[in-house]
Each structure stands twice: as C-alpha cells, then as structure tokens.
Amino acid sequence: MLSVGVNGYGTIGKRVADAVRVQPDMTVRGVAKTSPGHVADHATSIGYPLYAVSEDEIASFEAAGLDVAGTIRELVAKSDVIVDATPGGIGEQNHTLYEQLETPAVFQGAETPAVAETSFNARANYDEARDASYVRVVSCNTTGLSRLLAPLKEAYGIDAVRATLIRRGGDPDQPSRGPINDILPDPVTVPSHHGPDVRTIFPSLSIDTMGVTVPATLMHLHGVNVTLESTPDIEAVRDLLAKEPRIFVVPESARIEGCGALREFARDAGRPRGDIWENCIWDESISVSGSEFYCFQAIHQEADVVPENVDALRAMFNLKDAAESIATTDERLGVSF
Amino acid sequence: MLSVGVNGYGTIGKRVADAVRVQPDMTVRGVAKTSPGHVADHATSIGYPLYAVSEDEIASFEAAGLDVAGTIRELVAKSDVIVDATPGGIGEQNHTLYEQLETPAVFQGAETPAVAETSFNARANYDEARDASYVRVVSCNTTGLSRLLAPLKEAYGIDAVRATLIRRGGDPDQPSRGPINDILPDPVTVPSHHGPDVRTIFPSLSIDTMGVTVPATLMHLHGVNVTLESTPDIEAVRDLLAKEPRIFVVPESARIEGCGALREFARDAGRPRGDIWENCIWDESISVSGSEFYCFQAIHQEADVVPENVDALRAMFNLKDAAESIATTDERLGVSF
Amino acid sequence: MLSVGVNGYGTIGKRVADAVRVQPDMTVRGVAKTSPGHVADHATSIGYPLYAVSEDEIASFEAAGLDVAGTIRELVAKSDVIVDATPGGIGEQNHTLYEQLETPAVFQGAETPAVAETSFNARANYDEARDASYVRVVSCNTTGLSRLLAPLKEAYGIDAVRATLIRRGGDPDQPSRGPINDILPDPVTVPSHHGPDVRTIFPSLSIDTMGVTVPATLMHLHGVNVTLESTPDIEAVRDLLAKEPRIFVVPESARIEGCGALREFARDAGRPRGDIWENCIWDESISVSGSEFYCFQAIHQEADVVPENVDALRAMFNLKDAAESIATTDERLGVSF
Amino acid sequence: MLSVGVNGYGTIGKRVADAVRVQPDMTVRGVAKTSPGHVADHATSIGYPLYAVSEDEIASFEAAGLDVAGTIRELVAKSDVIVDATPGGIGEQNHTLYEQLETPAVFQGAETPAVAETSFNARANYDEARDASYVRVVSCNTTGLSRLLAPLKEAYGIDAVRATLIRRGGDPDQPSRGPINDILPDPVTVPSHHGPDVRTIFPSLSIDTMGVTVPATLMHLHGVNVTLESTPDIEAVRDLLAKEPRIFVVPESARIEGCGALREFARDAGRPRGDIWENCIWDESISVSGSEFYCFQAIHQEADVVPENVDALRAMFNLKDAAESIATTDERLGVSF
Ligand SMILES: NC(=O)c1ccc[n+]([C@@H]2O[C@H](COP(=O)([O-])OP(=O)(O)OC[C@H]3O[C@@H](n4cnc5c(N)ncnc54)[C@H](O)[C@@H]3O)[C@@H](O)[C@H]2O)c1
C-alpha cells in the first residue's frame, strides 16, 4: 500500500484524499492544513490524521477541539509520497522540504512546470511520469484540453488548435472572489498562457488560447476549434470521443442546457459533492466540416484533476500501466454516468 | 405500506420521492412528469415507474427510450395518496382529479391555502393534518420561519415578528431566471404576502415581512427580529434552538461565512445532492437584548420542505404522532450534521 | 428634413430617437410605445409626440397622465420613414402596415433578413441600402464583427474567421432575464447562427461562430480569430484599426481591465447614458503571428447599432454618401473618445 | 472662493471634484492620485491639476504622459481645505499631514468617527460642523438612513429603528470584488456596526441593523422599519418624505421594479454618470400601520454622499446655513428628478 500524505487540504486536497482512500493500492497517511474550520473538522471526522503546517498553528487547532498528529515535516517524513495541493506558488516553496526528506511529490497546475520532472495527464503522457520523483498534474483547464486533444491527435493528427476558455471566477465557497457583473479578458494578452501549458503535455502542438473570466462558480466552458490533419466523418469523431473513459458526451435527449443543469445531473446521480470528473462535451455541439472540428466542453474545475492525481501516483511508483491505472481509478471513484 | 404517487417530478418532487423511498412505512408507487430529459431518465434508473401527464406525451417519452407505466390518472387511481409537486397553480387544477378518484393529496406552498383543509408544518401544527384528505406543506420560506418561531413562541411567547427574506432568484438548473445584477423589492409592497402565509400556521401571529430577490441560486437568507413576551437569557435561547431537530446552529468555529460555504459543508458531509434540510442559524448572529431576539438563518429552498412532506403523509394517515414521525423521517433521511 | 417615426421605444428605440434628434437633416416625428411608465414619461418630457400601438392602450396612457398624439397607424402615415425597434418578430408583423401606408422602414437585427431588401452596416455595405425602402440594421454582435472585419478584409483579405461571442444575459433594466450563475452554450449547436448573419453583410465570407451566454449585463465580449490572406506587420494592423471611426483601441495606459471599467470610462467621459457606440478593442489583445490575427473586443449591445440606424436612414434617402454620413452621425453624436 | 483639494481621486473623489467645480462659492485646487490610468487621464482632460501621492510616483505619471503639478504635500499646503476620499483607513493616516500644514479636511465614512470633530449629514446635523476643522461625512448607508430618519424623527418621534441593509458587493469597476453566487451575512454578528454609525448623527437613537452582502453592483437596498412615537396617517408620511429635497419617492406609475430600472431612469434623465444622489423610496412600499412605518429604499452608493461633501465644506467655513447650502448644492448639481 502506497502511503500518501496530502499537504494543503482545500478544494483539491480533500477530494484527492477521498479518491486515494477508495483505491485498492494506496492509503491516506494524513492531511495537512494551515487553519481549523469545518473542512478540518470533516477531515478528522473521516479519520484522516491531521497535521499542522507549522508548530505555531497547533494551538489554534487544539483550541478548536481538533487533535493534531504533528507538523507537516512529520507527515512528509512518514509518507511514501506527498500530494501537494497548497495554493499556487506554495508548492514550489515546499519542494525543498520534500527533497530534504527524500519524499517524492505530486504538484498541482498552478505551480511552474519547472517544479517537477514532468507535467502530467493520464490519458496523454502517463509514461512520462514513470519513476519520476516530482510530477505536476496540469491545471483543470489543461487537463480538460488534454483529454480532448489526445484522442483527436492520435486518430486524425492536429494541425492547429484554437480555444476560448470561459472561466468561472471562483469556487462556490470563495465569496471574496469576483467579478460580479463583468466579462474580463483574462489575461488581456492573446494568446494566453494556457496554450504553452498544454504544450507541457503535447510539446510541439500549435495551439492558441484566449482566456476570459465571468461571474459564475460551477464550471469552466471551453469553445474549442481543432484543425485536423485529416477529414473524418462526424459520426466517427463522436464515437471516438464517446468511448474515452473521462469524456461524457452529453446526449441531446438529456435536455441539459448549461453548467447548472450538468451539475444538477451529477447531484441527482449521487456523485460525491456533485462532482463531475469527466469533460462534458455537448453532443449537439460537435461539428466536423472538412478538417475543422468544433465543440463546447464544460469542465468541473474542482473535480477533473482528482483522478489524474491518483494516476500520477501510480505512474511514479510503477504500480500499474496507464490503461490499468485509469480503469482502476475510475472504477473505484465511480467515473462514467 | 403507504403507497405514494408523486405528481410533478422536478426540484421538489424528485427529492420527496427519494425521501419517501427510504422510509420504513411508505413506498413510491410511481412518479409523473410532463416531458422526457435527464430527470426522467434518472427516475427510471432508480426504478420509479414513470407516468405521463397526458396520453399525448407518451410518444415523446417513448421516443426518448423511456418506458411509460401509464397516465397520471392511472397513477392517482393506484396510489393511496399523491404528493403534488407541480408548478404553482397546477396543483389547484389537479385537485378535481384527486377528488374524483378519491385519492388524498399533499400540495406545495405555491398553491393557495384554500386548496387544502390545512396548511402544514411538522414542528408547528402536525396534529392539524391528522385525518385530513388534503394538506398543503407551506413554502420553503414559511417552513423556515415556522421552525424558528414555534419554539420561541412556546418558550417565551411572541409579541411581534419582523423578517426580511432575501430570496434566491432561481434554482441552480433554471438558467432562464434572473435577476443578473439587481436587487429587487419583491413584492414592492410591504408587508409582503409571506406574513399571511406564516399565519396559516400560527393564526393570530403579529408578523410583518419584506421580500427581496437577488442574483443567487443557493439558499434564501432571512434576517429575523422577534419581539418576545419575555426576556430570556441568550444562552437559554441558543440551547433552545440548538436542540430543535431541524435547526442547525452554525458554530463560529466552523468558519462558515455564507451560503456557498454552508452548501460546501453539506457536500463534504456527503449529503445527497448536497441538500440541507435544516434551517441554518449562525450562532454568532443570535442576539438577545431585553425582549428583542435577532438572527440570520439560511434556508435551502430545494430541501427544507422535503421532510415536511413525509411528515404530512404520516399525519394524514395517522401513522405516527408528531415526535415519532419527525424522528423517523430525520433518522432515515440523515437529518442533523 | 427627414421626418422619422420610431416604433418601439425601448432600449434601442429611445437611443435612436435621441440620435436622430441631434442630426442636422432629420427630425423625430413621434415615438410609439405599448405601455406607460418612466420611459414613456421621459419621451414626453423631451417633447417627442407619443403614439399608442393600439386604440385600446390610449386609455392606459391617459390614466398615467400622458398625452397621446394618436395610434401607430397615424404615426406611420405621417412619417417619411419608420425606425422599427420593436421586440424581435414584431417588426416582421409590422411590415404589412408599413407597405400598406407606403412608408419605408428600418428594422433591427432580431428580424429575419427577408424582412428587408438588404441587411446593413454603414462601414461595410452602405451603398446596398441606397434607395431601398426596407433595410435591416444587423444585430449588435454582427455590427461589432462587421466593423472589425471590413477593414481587415479590404487591407489584407480574409481567409477564415472564428469568433466566440460571450454575450450578456440581459440589459440592466431586464431583471427577469437570466442566467444567474451559469455559463450557457447558446445556441449549443456549432457553428451558431451568428456567422450566417455576418454573411448578410459579407456574402461569401468563411466564418464560424460559437455563442455563449453569461450572467452579466454591461457588454458582449468577442474573442476573434481571423486568418488573413496576407501576413501584415502588427503595427500596421493596429494603425488600421485605430483609424477606424467606430473602433476604439483601448490603450494599455488606460488600465481598463474589463467591461465594467470600460463603461465607467464612458460614464466619466460624460457619454449620454454612459453609452459606447464604438467597438472596444484592447490594444494588448491585438496579436498577429503570420497570417493569424487575434483580438478581444467588447461591444455595448445597447449602443453600437444606434449610429448605424442613422446612417441607414441617410442611405435609403440618398442624403449623403457613406463617409459623409458616418462623419456627420459621429460628429453630432459625439463618437470617439 | 473656497479652494478645495481632493486627496484620493477614485469613485467618490472624482464625483466630489465635479460637484465642487459647479458650485458658485468653491473651486477645485487640484486632485491627488496614487497611480496613472484612465481616471487620471480624465482628471487632466477636465483641467484639474494632478498631484502625486508621493515623489516616487511622479515618474510613473510622467511615463503615462501626464503632467504632475506636485505632491500631495504641496496640494495640502495650497488648498483651503482637503476632501480626503482615499480608501478606508488611509484618511486617518493623512490626518497628521493635514494638521501639520493646518489645512482643514473632510473625511469619508470608512474612517473612524474619531478622525473628526463631528460626523456629518446635511439634513440631520449641519450645524454641528460649523467652524469645525475636521468633519467626517458618514457612509453611503448611514447617509441614506439619516435622510430618512431625520424627517420622521422631527415629525413623529422615533421609538426604534430596525433596518436590513442589503449591500452591493462592489462598484461596477471593481472586478476583483465578490461574491459571485452567494448571500452573505456581513457582518454575521447582529446588530451590525451600521446602527452605531447612525448614532454618530442621532446620538441616542434606538436602532438595530443587519448587514447582508449580495452579488450586485448598482445600489444598496434597505428594508426599513421604524416604530414611531405617534400614529400618523400614511398620506401625511408620504407627503413628508416627498417634500424632502434628497428623497425621491418612486411613483407606481413609473413601473420601476428594482435597482437596474432606477439607474436606467437616471441614465435616461441625463444624469452625469447616471448618478442618483437621492434616496429612492418606492411609494408602494411605504406602509404605516399604527405606529409602525415600513419602506424599501435604494441608495446609489457611488453618489449619495457627494452633495453631503459639498455641504460639509460650506458648514465648516460658515459659507451658508443648512437650507441655503442644500438648496445651492442641489440646484447646481441637478438634484431632483
Ligand atoms: N480550485 C480549483 O478550481 C483548482 C483546479 C485545479 C487545480 N487547482 C490547483 O490546486 C491547488 C490548490 O488549489 P485549491 O483550489 O484546492 O486551493 P484551496 O485554497 O481550496 O486550498 C488550499 C489549501 O492549502 C492550505 N494551505 C495554505 N497555505 C498553505 C501552506 N503554506 N502549506 C500547506 N497548506 C497550505 C489551505 O489551508 C487550504 O486548505 C492550486 O495549485 C490550484 O491552482 C485548483
């Protein structure tokens, strides 16, 4: 059993811990948080040993009635591997500690690619992470794009990608984030940094992205155009996408109009936290005309990277090959509607 | 086993069906919907027999690959009782059918009180519904107010209530509802119709309400002032509220700032659909000064009436007394954090 | 003096009336509205004769203390030309009346192109509307795209256009419109109907559009990609756009992050209603790499079609040529920051 | 002519400068800003001498092509009085400089009351500011409440006030402010700090307030209940409020549903920046039952304090008495619809 420590137990960290917990070949050694509150309470109610990020904070956890198992240093020392889900930039700082204690680690997408030996997407480049000590799971947006582009590239070749990423302004529990009534070019420069991030997975891909931020919290929406190197039949493309394990082709008959209805669908389906780990591509939006492919896909930012973190752990420790890992992760998590 | 048909399988209907299903003394006879789509798919995936509202619609369900067990008339005939969760005003129209087929029914809060023999809140007036054939579960807002006012009234007496109801504009899967960037007096007349609705439960209560609608989907927020007939100690009031089964006093230590965090808390807790059946009263907001009581409470509009519907069924058929019914409903549903 | 009647005095109609009023060669004959309220009050306070859409409504205007000059039939009979700014689809119905009374008319973008002899954008195809009796000013989005594409096409040739239109859900005074917390593919089919609408101006243009609707009221945002037929220098493109009369290239030094700041800028500048008649293209977003051009442009949906309506009137009556008309309209209105 | 320097040229500062500029007895000596951008550009385009907050920033203004007249120290030295409209807390720090250079100053509502000799509302306590060197204009919310309470108190006596303040999350040009899809008790403690702030104007008033923050940018909405010391006729109360110069009683015939329509009304009326300096009380919301008064009022947070700042200047320098100052300010600004 791989013993996994989770450093940074917030939106991503708590989900990764819960995903690790249900896998047959790994276990949660403990989770580290900076401050008490309902999320920390929940961690202890599940039974995750709770570690404080620094000695100074132990008192505030104890004042809140929470048992602290130790500091992050102790968790890092005791774990076979750390999943670092701290806010962007902190992971890089933590890297020194992980190296010092010779504990491998998985970082998240807001860290610079240089923090790791490779950036990672299970569908696209699982093998790159084999035997690596430091791996970076790419961001929610890059994960979503990689899952879509990998099969298209393999099946038809890709000449160029143009994607507009219409991003949620904040997660549902982040009331301090805006905007309230605005549509923001974000960044205003074109192409955005998202394209280069996708190239950490597909090194020589021609991709231009435009980033936009809007007043919504549920999901990102991608408007994607791919110029293929061949001219496939639309039905073939549809089938190709439909059989991808982490793509959900939203059928017309479901009458799902937008992100709210998608998340409602997941809530009805009994998904934990109403999470959608899959890219959601509207079937009606899939368009193929000559070599031009278009679609709309919605990406649940809180969830899509979660199975990827699990697979990254297996790749690093050579526990399974890509197909086996993806199948195991998905089966245990409950991926696919 | 009480055999329950659900007419109107939307936001409320699907939740009531799921709540009935887990009770020891009742079962879902079938559910009726007007049109196919993912919600209907889900009903059949659970195994609820699906009925069409009219003969004409059977074809569209079948075109969507859904088996139709019959029309609503058949469901009404076969069920011991109907929970009508159709859109406001339709319930009143359906009343004739229910009477014709001599099937008792529970209506929802958007119907006129005259549709039923009594309006209902389990905590406040369970016994009024005993042996009644037609009962109306009051709206989400009135349910929330009733649960708060009942214990205050019993313990301290109520001189006057003033409440400002800051209402969500629409549910998460209703993209056609606004407002987008507005704060609406709704209705603009003061006091609003909500006070009289509360008086369907507490007939002679002095209550003035103001209604406001804002661009949010998660919960309603009530700012409540109660002038009591006595001057209790704040700790006594806190304890009184904390021991109410369908009130959750949000502790300061949980660091829950608003409705987003509350719903996140429920998602983490594994609640089905992230639902919160309880009134959520912030402990820090409870204020008692002389005879003046104040608090903020958040009400999950999609969820709070659900256990009330179950209790209404038990009251009508004299299956249990109030305390037993509430305890059974809550235990089977998983109420209380 | 061209005598102009405005049928449908709402968001667009009131602005067109005000724009007509300040032109040297035209005058407002009267405006027609269906119902009283502050917008009708304002019309009479300016001195626009107010016409009722039907005889039946005269009473309700009079009850509100408003003088009614007659019915729409009378206004149509008395005017040299009508600007029809009624809600989408009504214009088509009104067409019969206009023909009957032999009054030429300008329609708005929500009408089918077939309602008119030509669709119109002053910059792109002014001469098409010369001597026409029925002209349709294209929608806010198509107007914005036409103004950008016309100079690019003339200067460099256009191979293909791909645009993602991120649209505001409703205008600021439309509280019943949503969505509240959603991002909607709208329409979900790709390419959207916006491309064909642009082809009513540029008949053989290769253009694919994707439509999205978000919870904002201030402006639309377009993410635009144009594959040019040549490979211009970025500075040349910038200069080309900067010298267009109805394009405002937003300088980096202005530190304008999004639509909210743009509208604030217009409010500070003293624009009537804070209106922005120009396409707003962020200078930092302009990107040229080989033959690929990209930019972000914001479009004030309430305003951009207003000068176009004025120009359409001049074209139809051969009052001026395109350059003169645009210059006159803009000078009288105050276009250009 | 009173020579007025404005320190902090943002949302409030720019409006106060424009209001001072149109008064017969005062002039804008200059305005100070921390950084360049479109707001600074606009200041210079009007002709306001621009001062930098520190020497270090002069370079960045000059790099942006803006002439800098000097530093804030110079502006303070040259002005008869400063209006400090810097962000909350900075005013208090600036106090030392103003004292050092013996320049009187007006502060804004986010500063602690202790920063000034008196807190100020022209309608309620103009004379308190006579001859004072340091005056604090109360916040937008407190200004709105004071204007409503002053006439009610004078005419009928006030026993108790209970107000729920439903506040906009941010101004239209503040995209970094949230919440996006939330309703926040803010502060969660009841009563909120707003009541004590109102008591800086009405020292012994019994007032309890509840603060809420929602995803909207246009205005605050207050739900107000006042228990009067007498039992006036509703028509008398309506007349009392309607004749207040800075209260606009929104007539039912205007069909104005919410804040969006109110601001649209102001835009149509040609108000600079679409500003509404008045409290907007919906006529239909005014309710009087026995001694209980209720109403809804909307407050344009960017605008209502602006005329108050002008009056504060006059009071401090004994230029006019209250009624004359209010009349002059309003006439020059264009207050009243
Ligand atoms: N939220 C998303 O949508 C999303 C999606 C994909 C990837 N990510 C990435 O995942 C990472 C975490 O993001 P998140 O949204 O979960 O953030 P979050 O703020 O929800 O959680 C971060 C957690 O880290 C803790 N923390 C803060 N400082 C810390 C420190 N110095 N050491 C240890 N823990 C610390 C916080 O207490 C919190 O529990 C970021 O790199 C982010 O870019 C986030």
Ligand SMILES: NC(=O)c1ccc[n+]([C@@H]2O[C@H](COP(=O)([O-])OP(=O)(O)OC[C@H]3O[C@@H](n4cnc5c(N)ncnc54)[C@H](O)[C@@H]3O)[C@@H](O)[C@H]2O)c1
């Ligand atoms: N959503 C809430 O927040 C909420 C809260 C409390 C009470 N209620 C009340 O519950 C009732 C239902 O509201 P909802 O939000 O679940 O609505 P909904 O629109 O989500 O669901 C209504 C369902 O009724 C079906 N339907 C429509 N017309 C019908 C007809 N003629 N016959 C049978 N079924 C029909 C629709 O297909 C849909 O499935 C209303 O009275 C409402 O006021 C709603």
Ligand SMILES: NC(=O)c1ccc[n+]([C@@H]2O[C@H](COP(=O)([O-])OP(=O)(O)OC[C@H]3O[C@@H](n4cnc5c(N)ncnc54)[C@H](O)[C@@H]3O)[C@@H](O)[C@H]2O)c1
């Ligand atoms: N609002 C925008 O953003 C926008 C932008 C560009 C084009 N348009 C187009 O302009 C047209 C008008 O849109 P709007 O936003 O001004 O609408 P609106 O609803 O603001 O105004 C429409 C006006 O028409 C009146 N009206 C309704 N029915 C009528 C009838 N039968 N006869 C005469 N008048 C009638 C209404 O009273 C109202 O005053 C539509 O075609 C729309 O697509 C709107």
Ligand SMILES: NC(=O)c1ccc[n+]([C@@H]2O[C@H](COP(=O)([O-])OP(=O)(O)OC[C@H]3O[C@@H](n4cnc5c(N)ncnc54)[C@H](O)[C@@H]3O)[C@@H](O)[C@H]2O)c1
């Ligand atoms: N915006 C509102 O709704 C509102 C309403 C009433 C009162 N107020 C109060 O008015 C004051 C100003 O608020 P605002 O909304 O205009 O803020 P703002 O952020 O729009 O403007 C503040 C200005 O001060 C400048 N500034 C920042 N630091 C400074 C410093 N150290 N010295 C000098 N200038 C500095 C900034 O460049 C900016 O121009 C605050 O006290 C606020 O509470 C604001």
